[in-house]
Amino acid sequence: MDGEPPSRPPPRVNTAAGVEHLSQADLRVETHQVVTAEGTVEASRVPDLTDAQFRDLYRWLVLQRTFDERATKLQRRGQLGTYASGRGQEASIVGSAFALADDDWIFPAGREAAALLMHGVSMRDLLLYWRGVEDASRMEGANVFGVAIAIGSQMPMVTGKAWGMQLAGDDAVAVGYFGDGATSTGAFHEGVNFAGVLGVPAVFYCQNNQYAISLPFSEQTAADTVAQKALAYGVDGVRVDGNDVLAVYNAMSTARARARDGRPVLVESVTYRRGAHTTSDDPTRYREEEEVESWAARDPVDRYRTFLADRDLLDDVDEAAVREEVDEMFDEAVAAADDYPHRDVDEMFVHLYEEPTPELARQMEWYRDFLDDHPEMDEYVHQRERG
Ligand SMILES: Cc1ncc(C[n+]2csc(CCOP(=O)(O)OP(=O)(O)O)c2C)c(N)n1
16 A cells, blocks of 8 residues: 555574674683682782882782771761772772883772872872862872763773873873773763774773672673673773782783783773772662672782782781871871861862853852852851861
8 A cells, every 4th residue: 555665574584594693602701810719829920020019019908998998987977078988999909000100191980099199199189089179189290180970981081191192102001990880881982992993002991890889780781791892992801800919910011011002901800899889878778798798708908918928928018017007197198188278169160161151150159149148058168178
């Protein structure tokens, strides 16, 4: 009949046609490991570090753990706005940052305190950042970009920065830290894709800590691994045991070397977030205690301690002294943060554009009038200086 589409037979499959499909089951994605959860060491894979560097790695693991504990308590006392702990991810954070050079650039996601401290951010500024002080987002004096609160948003910038450094003839790499959740954002795909097309010195470092707030990895993607996603962009991928600090160091140092040769790399560091997403989250609502305990048995700090003991290096590390040293640094950083100059409400409006737009100027005016009419709110704004 006129106007109706011609009828088509139902699709029929010719099973003899030999159409082949690529499937992820065809992929071999191994997880690089140096020290197993039981403490067995693959001697040939141990990185070529000095005894002092092996001990230093341990110091940074303890620092990350202690900083997380102290910052979480500080938030509980109302002295930080919120805090995102890296508990459980210490090896993933420390091993990756330890493999970077000073002139490399880090684009953080927020959980990697030790990576930022190692790269020159001051502890005071890190605390001010979690107090919501805009100035601290500058990460003054360090090759560290502002924390990407809009998840995944740093990825095109990683590529852009890497491209810029390549054009300028710099010998450094740009490294984006992000979580498994960020791999579902458009910015992730655009950033990694463009890095592959341009062949820039970029490393995309995914800490797959199994959750994006309450969403488990199995619901984030149908892919078995994050590492395999690299292939679709024509970049290299590597999967590493993120609770094995030496394995992470190997993975990042080789990724860095490749990236400098113009071969960007996507690294998947398989780990677990043992704490809450942030201090505003209650993880007992979406995961079982047994699961958390099973990962506690793979504790990255304990595992590295076994390695050090095997090498007779543990006796040289006074753990109590390290903790005391970090505690002291932390106390000093809190005191310095408390001394930070009084904040003005303008702060919220002045950082977006060189010149404020008429709309922003109008909002600032409105806000000032509002605070004049409601002095009690003014007090609330000032109180935020402590968290
Ligand atoms: C674009 C965007 N969408 C949603 C959010 C809200 N949000 C904050 S953190 C987060 C989950 C992040 O998970 P993941 O990337 O795996 O990092 P993790 O927190 O596990 O380290 C979400 C959805 C956001 N900040 N930005």
